[in-house]
Amino acid sequence: NAGVTQTPKFQVLKTGQSMTLQCAQDMNHEYMSWYRQDPGMGLRLIHYSVGAGITDQGEVPNGYNVSRSTTEDFPLRLLSAAPSQTSVYFCASSYPGGSSNTEAFFGQGTRLTVV
């Protein structure tokens, strides 16, 4: 059981480049989400999805795009990278809130540097 798998683990981009961070889960979770982690700010929600075909914005969505065509995959796209997007990105999946299994499982993270 792989859990939540993120690729790549590390990435360096030039300003203006685009890229896609991949996230896949094999636990059949309905909920998936993307967070960014910056020093002293905890984890902030970028986008989330409550099921295939359904996505919504979190706290810091600007400059990012998502789609959810399958239950398993939830890619995050950076449209035109900026230095302010230098961060560590985490993907998470979970059962719906309120169930006895409520818990978010996290990937190992992608460390992104934009120069």
Added chain:
Amino acid sequence: AQSVTQLDSQVPVFEEAPVELRCNYSSSVSVYLFWYVQYPNQGLQLLLKYLSGSTLVKGINGFEAEFNKSQTSFHLRKPSVHISDTAEYFCAVWGSNDYKLSFGAGTTVTVRA
């Protein structure tokens, strides 16, 4: 919407001493509460969670937390820490009418010999 405040950004502690990490939350609905740990250069791992029932929750690695509804707190404790407990700890809340976790800013615990 929910919010989480972790009252200490850094907690230095000596090995075998007790530690308490403080977490307060605000919410207009009932909540589920979590503590996650992040070791250097790794992802987040669940320490413990409170969904309902007993307000004292025991987790992995000897950690426990107590849910106090009147004080809207969920403090994390360990009676005797080890060097290997050096990590960043995050308190998180999931509102019962919400789809996502809200995190505190994190507390860095540094255990010294």
